[in-house]
Each structure stands twice: as C-alpha cells, then as structure tokens.
Amino acid sequence: xxxxxxxxxxxxxxxxxxxxxxxxxxxxxxxxxxxxxxxxxxxxxxxxxxxxxxxxxxxxxxxxxxxxxxxxxxxxxxxxxxxxxxxxxxxxxxxxxxxxxxxxxxxxxxxxxxxxxxxxxxxxxxxxxxxxxxxxxxxxxxxxxxxxxxxxxxxxxxxxxxxxxxxxxxxxxxxxxxxxxxxxxxxxxxxxxxxxxxxxxxxxxxxxxxxxxxxxxxxxxxxxxxxxxxxxxxxxxxxxxxxxxxxxxxxxxxxxxxxxxxxxxxxxxxxxxxxxxxxxxxxxxxxxxxxxxxxxxxxxxxxxxxxxxxxxxxxxxxxxxxxxxxxxxxxxxxxxxxxxxxxxxxxxxxxxxxxxxxxxxxxxxxxxxxxxxxxxxxxxxxxxxxxxxxxxxxxxxxxxxxxxxxxxxxxxxxxxxxxxxxxxxxxxxxxxxxxxxxxxxxxxxxxxxxxxxxxxxxxxxxxxxxxxxxxxxxxxxxxxxxxxxxxxxxxxxxxxxxxxxxxxxxxxxxxxxxxxxxxxxxxxxxxxxxxxxxxxxxxxxxxxxxxxxxxxxxxxxxxxxxxxxxxxxxxxxxxxxxxxxxxxxxxxxxxxxxxxxxxxxxxxxxxxxxxxxxxxxxxxxxxxxxxxxxxxxxxxxxxxxxxxxxxxxxxxxxxxxxxxxxxxxxxxx
Numbered sequence: 001x002x003x004x005x006x007x008x009x010x011x012x013x014x015x016x017x018x019x020x021x022x023x024x025x026x027x028x029x030x031x032x033x034x035x036x037x038x039x040x041x042x043x044x045x046x047x048x049x050x051x052x053x054x055x056x057x058x059x060x061x062x063x064x065x066x067x068x069x070x071x072x073x074x075x076x077x078x079x080x081x082x083x084x085x086x087x088x089x090x091x092x093x094x095x096x097x098x099x100x101x102x103x104x105x106x107x108x109x110x111x112x113x114x115x116x117x118x119x120x121x122x123x124x125x126x127x128x129x130x131x132x133x134x135x136x137x138x139x140x141x142x143x144x145x146x147x148x149x150x151x152x153x154x155x156x157x158x159x160x161x162x163x164x165x166x167x168x169x170x171x172x173x174x175x176x177x178x179x180x181x182x183x184x185x186x187x188x189x190x191x192x193x194x195x196x197x198x199x200x201x202x203x204x205x206x207x208x209x210x211x212x213x214x215x216x217x218x219x220x221x222x223x224x225x226x227x228x229x230x231x232x233x234x235x236x237x238x239x240x241x242x243x244x245x246x247x248x249x250x251x252x253x254x255x256x257x258x259x260x261x262x263x264x265x266x267x268x269x270x271x272x273x274x275x276x277x278x279x280x281x282x283x284x285x286x287x288x289x290x291x292x293x294x295x296x297x298x299x300x301x302x303x304x305x306x307x308x309x310x311x312x313x314x315x316x317x318x319x320x321x322x323x324x325x326x327x328x329x330x331x332x333x334x335x336x337x338x339x340x341x342x343x344x345x346x347x348x349x350x351x352x353x354x355x356x357x358x359x360x361x362x363x364x365x366x367x368x369x370x371x372x373x374x375x376x377x378x379x380x381x382x383x384x385x386x387x388x389x390x391x392x393x394x395x396x397x398x399x400x401x402x403x404x405x406x407x408x409x410x411x412x413x414x415x416x417x418x419x420x421x422x423x424x425x426x427x428x429x430x431x432x433x434x435x436x437x438x439x440x441x442x443x444x445x446x447x448x449x450x451x452x453x454x455x456x457x458x459x460x461x462x463x464x465x466x467x468x469x470x471x472x473x474x475x476x477x478x479x480x481x482x483x484x485x486x487x488x489x490x491x492x493x494x495x496x497x498x499x500x501x502x503x504x505x506x507x508x509x510x511x512x513x514x515x516x517x518x519x520x521x522x523x524x525x526x527x528x529x530x531x532x533x534x535x536x537x538x539x540x541x542x543x544x545x546x547x548x549x550x551x552x553x554x555x556x557x558x559x560x561x562x563x564x565x566x567x568x569x570x571x572x573x574x575x576x577x578x579x580x581x582x583x584x585x586x587x588x589x590x591x592x593x594x595x596x597x598x599x600x601x602x603x604x605x606x607x608x609x610x611x612x613x614x615x616x617x618x619x620x621x622x623x624x625x626x627x628x629x630x631x632x633x634x635x636x637x638x639x640x641x642x643x644x645x646x647x648x649x650x651x652x653x654x655x656x657x658x659x660x661x662x663x664x665x666x667x668x669x
Contacts (some may be wrong), residue, residue: 099195104170245281248279262297323504333372438454441456
C-alpha cells in the first residue's frame, strides 16, 4: 500500500538447515517393500505371482512419484516459513508509533467502499505488517472519549485485534483529548512518531505534540446532505410549528425529500420536496403541527432524479421534542390589565385562560393562578402570582399606601433578577403598599428599603407578591424591557418541576442531569435501541452519560415500581464538521501544518504467512492425490472363478502391476 518491494531477505536463515529432512523422505521411497507372509491352500499357483521380479538388495532405484514431489514441496514451504522471509517496503513511519484512528461520524461515509473507517483500519493493519523488530505501536481510537486500544506493543496479533475491534460511532471526535493521550506516550521516549488517519475536520487550536506527526487522509468525495437543525415552537395564538434546516455540503444543486413523522409512528405526517443549492442551506418553517404531540422525526431521502449523492446516513435523520418548560396552564383573573394579558400570552410554554375578577374559578386545576387586584375566598391550592392584592392573607400583611421616593433596586444575587440591574434606574413608580410578614420569601425588587417584588415557597407552593398597580401611569415598568425580563424569569421559576434539564436536543455523548422529584425512588431511561438503564435514587440528582446513540430517549420517573411521570429528550448529530465530507490535504497541530505523507520510511513486511499458506495448500493436494491413488488400486477377487477365468484374471492383474514386464506362462490344475 505504501510502496513497492525493494529486496527480500530472511530473519532466521538458520532454519534453512531443516531442509536436510528431505534426505530421510527420499530414502523411505528407495527402501524395498517387505511383503507379509500369508498361509494359503496351495503354493503352486501363487509361486509365479509372488515371485520377486527385482533384485534381492534392500534398496531399489528411485522412481518418479507425485507423492514424493508434493511431500518435498511441503517440507520446503515449512522450512522457508520458519526462516521468516521478509521484503523491504516503504511504510509511513517506524520506531515508537502512536496511531490515531478517527472514529467520528464522518468516517462512516461510503464514498470509499465499504466505508472510510474500514479504509482507515486497513491502513492501520498495513502499518502493523511493516513493523520492524524494534518498533512499537500504540493504537488510540479517537471518538467522543478517546480510548487506548493497545499500548506500546510489539505483538502484531494484539495490535491487529485492537485495530479490528475499533468502531466508528455517530459522535464528534475529541481531538484535544486524543492529542493529550498521544503526548503522554512521549514520556521517556527520544523520538515519537504520531500518525493521524482521518478525513479531516480537526480543529485549528490543537495542542502541539512532541515528535514527528504524519497525516494519512481518507475519503474521496464531498457530496452529502444533512438535517442541520430541527426544533418545534408554539407562537402565541398559533398552532405549533416545525423549524428545520437542510444543508447541502456537495458541489451540485440537489433535490431532496423531507418527510415528517409524529410520535415515532411509521405513518408519514407530511413530506415535501426541496431543492438545496450547493454549499448552501434551505430553511423549512411552513409545516404546522397538531396541538398535541410528543415527538417529531424528520428524515431525508434522495429521489432517483437527484443530481448529487448522499454519502453519509448518520445526519439524514433528526429528532425533536416539544419544549415543556414554562408555567404551563395559567389562569389570569384581571379587570382589563392589558399589560399582564399580553406578557403572559407571549411567554413560551404558557397556556393562558382568562376570567374577569369576581368570577367563579374553573373546576379544573391550573399550574399557576394570577390574580390582579382581586383575591378569591378561599385561595386555590396552587402556585400564586398576586399583583396589587387588595387585602392581607395568612402569609403576608399589607400596610398603608405610600409614595415611592427613591430608586428601585434589583437583587443581583438572585438569578431571577440578575439581568434587571441595567433597567431599574430608569423605572418610575408613583405609589405602592407596604408589605410585611414575608420572611418566607426573597426580595427581588426593593424601593426605599421596602419590598416591592417578593417570591418564595409557602407551605409547599410557590408564591410571588407585587404590592403595586402594574399598569401605566402608576408605573412605567410595564413599558420598559425590564417588564418582560421579570415576568419571563418568574414564569420559568413557576414552571412545574421536570425530571430532566434538557430543553433542546443534545449532541451525542452529552451528559443529562435527572432529578428524583415527587419522592421517586428510581429513574428508568430507555435508549433508542431499546436498552433500559435504571438509576437508583442515591441523592436528589443523577447524571446519565450513555447518550452516544442519536434518537429519542424515554425517561420514566418511578415510585415503588409505578411510573409517575414520563418525559423525552432528543439526541442529534448537528455537527457541520462531521457532515462536511470534503477531503483535506493537511491538518494543523499546534503551530505545524502537516500535509499528506510528507515522507516515507522503509519497513519490513514478513512473508511467512503466505509461504505457510502455500504449504497448507500443497498438503491438501498431497492428501487428495494419496486417497485418489488408493481408490484406483484393483481388488484381488479370485474366489469363485473357474480355472481358465482365474488364469485370465491373474494375467490381467500382473499385466497392470508388472511395470511393463509380462509374467512367465503357467498352467492351472
């Protein structure tokens, strides 16, 4: 693969002395055949048949025999294999070698048959075949977590098994960690040779590696189409929509079909054809989804008339889960406060139901109750946002109405108001009511040293209180950017507790934090391949890291064996570095630009396996010839024949086995 043979020699020439074993083989063919004496009823008839027609000497003349020739060839092959012949060939490098095999998603491209990774493994196996007696090799599989498959070994069987065991995955490669592993092999070594077998895609900020770095590129074509983005969103007053992006990394404009399936169904919800320009992308945003769905699966298919090719399948499928974060079902009771109505309608994850103040509350429960200027009696059992409450309750007391004298300040240590500091200096407020008895809550906004917005937990539910009229002209807060920021942070805080922290899709290999809420004792996570991982509740949270497979992951929160909550999250390969298949001629490692095979060295390719294989083939031929000759030997069947027929039969046999000499005539009784 890396050059032609320059010379052939032997590593163990002393083994040629075993060729002397040909002498006893030849002598065995020259010894006379000793016959076994058998008593018979009459010797007169058999004297002519068994008469020794050759000299009585113990040796006979050596005659040509196919069996003898084949046995000598077998011995020659065995002796030559033991002598370990080798040929000097050109190789990538020698000495202390660290082989980095790119096992990222792009290496599954099929522009090189059967795949780029199969070609990379073949290159690694060829390097093993050309190792010298003093060479060592370390094999590192470069994946999302680089793995050392063989460490500084001279054993070719170990190295071959390590390379054959390497597998490419639907992940992005962590080249920084791989280079750190490679550099660790340079400790105590005068000269280190690092060989990178990859199709490119290495970042430009890699750390330098001590020693000599070689780059062996794989891959021929650039044609590939990919789903580079997929998400769902529900805009205020509109049904949920699908947002997708299709990218063409090839050199020609290509038609492609995008089909959408809901809830892992085999039935296509919608399919449409798009033309994607070369080295460009098409945004898809006109697909409307039903109100109730759990997941979306999008898939690319090339029509038969497509001008381009799609050599990578890993990025042709993508998954999306609707964002369930937010306050959920919200009941707003107000007397025409358009500022509250509009902000709650615009918040993501809010399903708003409105009533007039004083109306009877709906029977169905809500995730959040917002009361503006009015409080029902009794208060519902749920989370509360109380704006301008008219009277005190069991968990706070209202005082007199006072004029705001100073500047509004935000609690910068709280994440809900951390981003409000730049807007509070310009907020104007006319009046508010004094608020006390809120030791259970945290002050979010203050004015004149008094609480203006507080939030906390009271008897197991979340409560926020704003003791002022949130309308203009009492305050211009509702007209400034600080108002949507404050309400968005409060809505996020009011969100029902979720098992996972995932809002959008994850890249393969990313960790997922899961929470043991609602007194759960375990969490069961079903991977896309159907395997189930069970995490016991040893603390309030756990980390799940087995997310290497793109697809949908089902998360079941369990208590005493019963499922009490179900969620899903998606893992997608949205990585332009993996989808961009165009081959590269060089990579940058540290400050050095490494090009394709900058120089080649001389290595040794041992030939004894081929010689031993030829010997085995000759052995099989010898076995076939021997058994065929046995089948051709005539059987001596004289019993039951008359005198004349017995004589004729004996003459025929002697004519076949008499080596061309006819026997003397004889008579029968």
